[in-house]
Amino acid sequence: MSDVRIVGTGISIPQKILSNADLEKVVDTSDEWIRTRTGIAERRIAAPDVATSDMGYEASVRAMHDAGIVSEDIDAIIVATATPDYLFPSTACLIQSRLGAKRAFAFDISAGCTGFVYALKVGKAIIDAGNAEILLLVGAETMSRVTDYEDRTTCILFGDGAGAVVLAKSEIPGILSVSLGADGDGWQLLYMPGGGSRIPATEESVRERHHYLKMQGSNVFKEAVKAMESASIEAIRKADITPDEIDLFISHQANYRIMEAVRRRLDIPSEKVFMNVDRYGNTSSASVPIALEEAVRSGKIRRGDIILFSAFGAGFTWGAAVVRW
Numbered sequence: 001m002s003d004v005r006i007v008g009t010g011i012s013i014p015q016k017i018l019s020n021a022d023l024e025k026v027v028d029t030s031d032e033w034i035r036t037r038t039g040i041a042e043r044r045i046a047a048p049d050v051a052t053s054d055m056g057y058e059a060s061v062r063a064m065h066d067a068g069i070v071s072e073d074i075d076a077i078i079v080a081t082a083t084p085d086y087l088f089p090s091t092a093c094l095i096q097s098r099l100g101a102k103r104a105f106a107f108d109i110s111a112g113c114t115g116f117v118y119a120l121k122v123g124k125a126i127i128d129a130g131n132a133e134i135l136l137l138v139g140a141e142t143m144s145r146v147t148d149y150e151d152r153t154t155c156i157l158f159g160d161g162a163g164a165v166v167l168a169k170s171e172i173p174g175i176l177s178v179s180l181g182a183d184g185d186g187w188q189l190l191y192m193p194g195g196g197s198r199i200p201a202t203e204e205s206v207r208e209r210h211h212y213l214k215m216q217g218s219n220v221f222k223e224a225v226k227a228m229e230s231a232s233i234e235a236i237r238k239a240d241i242t243p244d245e246i247d248l249f250i251s252h253q254a255n256y257r258i259m260e261a262v263r264r265r266l267d268i269p270s271e272k273v274f275m276n277v278d279r280y281g282n283t284s285s286a287s288v289p290i291a292l293e294e295a296v297r298s299g300k301i302r303r304g305d306i307i308l309f310s311a312f313g314a315g316f317t318w319g320a321a322v323v324r325w
C-alpha cells in the first residue's frame, strides 16, 4: 500500500484586526482578563463581502501553488467548516467551481473545531482505498458571523480565517496515524440553535438571538483537555513512536491554557508547542492548518520532523494525528 503526505500548505487571513481594546468598548471585559484567561490579544475579522468560501478559495490557491499542482490535478475537495456560505450547496462545491477543478468530487465535513483533523482521516482513507491521488483539504471559518458581540463569554474568543493543504499519494509515509472520537451527549454545551431544521430563521429566532453560537466554556474546557490528551496518546501509540520523538505539537488554538494543560499531561517541552492564538483567537476548523502553515513558513518544521496535531470541538468531537513532514 502506498502512503499519504501533505505536499503543500496555504492560508488566507483577513486584514481587519479586532483587538482586546476594541472589545472593551463593546462588552464588559478587559484586555487583562482576556489575555490571562485565553492568551488572545487580537483576532481577524472578514470584510462584510467576504464569506467562508472566499477565504477557503484563497488558501487553496496558495496551497496548490506551494504543492506545484493545478486545478485539473485535484481528485477531491474536502472542506471542514462550521460556518459554510450556505447550508447547501457545500462550501467545497463553491471552491471547486471557482478553482475550475472539474474532475474533483467535493463535500463538507461538519465536526466543529476538529473538522480539519477529521478531514485528514477521511482524505487519507480515500487515497489509501485507491479512490484518489491528490486531495485538497480546507479548514475555513467566518466565526464572526455566528458570534454574539453582546455575549462577553464567547465574543472574545473567535476569529476568521482559512488554511488549506494538498494531500497526495506518496512513496514516503507522511500521515502516520489519525485517531478520532465523538460524544454527542455534549452537543448542547457548544452549539448554534438557529438556522437549521430545528429552529429555522423567523423574527422570533432572531429576537431570541438563536443564530449565534452558545457555549458553556468551563465545561468545554475540561472535556477538551481530557479528550485531546487521550486522542494524542492513542495517535502516538498507533504511529509507533514515543512522545519524545515529537518535534512540534500543533494544537487547535482555542485557549493557551488548554494547550498548556495538554502539553503538561503529554510531557512535551514548551518550546515544542506552536502557538498563534494570541494573534488569531479561535478560528475553529481553520486553526490547525493556519498554525501548520505558519510553523512551516517560519522554519519551525523541517523535512523528516514529526508533528502532533490535536483538536476538540462542537459535537463533541476530538482527534489527533501524527505526521512526518
Ligand code: UT7
Binding pocket: 028, 029, 030, 033, 034, 037, 038, 113, 152, 153, 154, 156, 216, 217, 218, 219, 220, 221, 224, 254, 255, 258, 282, 284, 312, 313, 314
Ligand atoms: O474551540 C472549541 C472548544 N472551545 C474551547 O475550547 C473553549 C473552552 N473554554 C475556555 O476557553 C474558557 O472556559 C473561557 C475562556 C471561555 C472562560 O474561561 P474560564 O476560566 O473557564 O472562566 P469562567 O467561564 O469560569 O468564568 C470566570 C468568571 C465568571 O465570573 P464569576 O461568575 O466568577 O463572577 C465570568 O462571568 O469570568 C467572567 N467572565 C468574564 N470576565 C471578563 C467570563 N467572560 C468574561 C470576559 N471578561 N470576557
